[in-house]
Amino acid sequence: MTVTAVEAPERPAHRDPNVLRWLGAYSASMVGDSIYFMALAWAAARTGSASGTGLVLAAGSIPRALLMLGGGVLADRIGPRRVVIGSDAARALLVLGLAATLFLTAPTVGVLVAVALLFGAVDALFLPAVGALPPRISTPGQLGRIQGLRGLAARGASIVGAPLGGFVVATGGPALAFAAAGVLFALSLPLLLSLRIRPLPEPAGGTAEAQGASADSGRTPNAWQDLVDGLRYIRRHPLLGPLMLVIALSELGFVGPLNLGMILLSDQRGWGAAGMGWIVAGFASGAAGSALLLAVRGRVPRAGLVMCLTALVGATGIAALAQVPSVALAAAAAAFVGLVGGLAAALCGALVQTTADPAYLGRVTSVSTFFTYALIPLSYPVTGAAIALWGTGPVYAVSAAVCATGGAAGLAFTALRRAELPR
Structure with missing residues (x-):
């Protein structure tokens, strides 16, 4: 009698x-991030210089923009867990050192700018590596669910971190808040050290050019050629290239109106900080809902098609935000944008992680992260100037059109439109 082995579920x-x-380590780091940025803003404001405050808050974006792609190369070269552990340890030491300095002396613009630059440089290593880590700790069929869990952790960190940071700053000043952020970064280290890392699976396939690029990557002698090789791999891949285009256009149309634009819209409508808070809460609840849906279901059929359609539908919500007459309707519109936009972003992240050759995942993640965390924030001055010239309605309409163009571009690519997540 033949006994058939039954594969464990x-x-x-x-x-x-x-x-x-x-997830615990990621959550601790994200809450620490929220507290850090709250403390940095208050410490900068205490210097008494408006221009200095702006310089401090903008300083961190410069090294992120310059070094983000290099962070992806490093993650592929030495492994994402090592990079995440090293960068979290560096962030803990840097922020705890700043806390100790501020306990002894008043903050200065020079010290805060230096810390912001160093923190941004470490972030440029941390962000691609943390995005490349999920495929190394679970199976491909669970990556959609992990993206949902990651989205829940990020939204929870925003909800908890900002009020907690404000409370700590009010209680003990920026120094105590920096100390709290540093402790949270340090708490993530034991969890990261205990992770079991899966070996790299065989390349998932793709075009002959992509496979040839993968083979070439083992022969590249330096980091610059590794980076060029990774960019060439994305450009030649039938799915990853279109995905990067969708990410770039969607983020360009999404981030400005939902961050800087919301502040200006609330001010113009007389809704004040309380109204702004309700709108942000609406967006966060919608995004948390989409993350919960993906975390529970684990897999959405026709993921590529759903991602593109939700990007298109979300664009209508962005345009509506500038037209609604009340805070309640604005919060409802923001919740709708968070729901569909959050689902599109989570599916996009899952498709990136399940499609990319694991040997290239750090570099692929660094490109997608570059748009979100490094390049797109540089559009804030343009968004602010455009709203000052033409008002919120036209700017939100243009932003919605850009976001919709991202979804429409995705639908134009057959490989992306038919893309599926693994079962």
């Missing part, structure tokens, strides 16, 4: 201790 990500350890 795949453990869901939300029940996998390895994934939960990563």
Whole structure:
């Protein structure tokens, strides 16, 4: 009698201790980030210089823009876990050192700018590596669920971190807030050290050019050629190239109106900080809802098609935000944008992680992260100037059109339109 081996069922990500350890470390880091930025803003304001405050808050974006792609190369070369552990340790030491300095002396613009630059440089290493880590701790079939869990952690960190940072600043000043952020960065280290890392699987396939690029990557002698090789791999890949185009256009149309634009819109309508808070809460609740949906379901059929359609539908919500007459309707519109936009972003991240050759995942993640965290924030001055010239309505309409163009561009590519997540 022949005995047929029965394959053990795949453990869901939300029940996998390895994934939960990563999620705990990621959550602690994200809450620490929120507290850090709150403390940095207040410490900069205490210097008494408006121009200096702006310089401090903008300084961190410069090294992120310059070094983000290099962070992806480093993650592929030495492994994402090592980069995440090293960067979190560096962030902890840097922020705790600043806390100790501020306990002894008043903040100065020079010290704060130096810390912001160093923190931004470390962030440029941390962000691509943390995005490349999920495929190394779970199976491909669970990556959609992990993206949902990651989205929940990010939204939870925003909801908890900002009020907690404000409370700590009010209680003990920026020095105590920096100390709290540093402790949270340090708390993530034992969890990261305990992660079990899966070996790199075989390349998933793709075009002959992509496979040839993968083979060439083993022969590149330096980091610059590794970076060029990674960019060439993305450009030649039938799915990753279109995905990067969708990410760039969607973020360009999304980030400015939903961040800087919301502040200016609330001010113009007389809704004040309280109204702004309700709108942000609406967006966060919608985004948390989409993350929860993906975390529970784990897989959305026709993921590429759904991603493009939700980007298109979300664009209508962006345009509507500038036209609604009340805070309640604006919060409802923001919740709608958060729901569909959050689902599109999570599916996009899952498709990136399941499609890319694992040997290239750090570089691929660094390109997608570059648009979100480094390049797009540089559009804030343009958004502000455009709203000052033409008002919120036309600027939101143009932003919605750009976001919709991203979804429409995705639909134009057959490989992306038919893309599926692994079962």
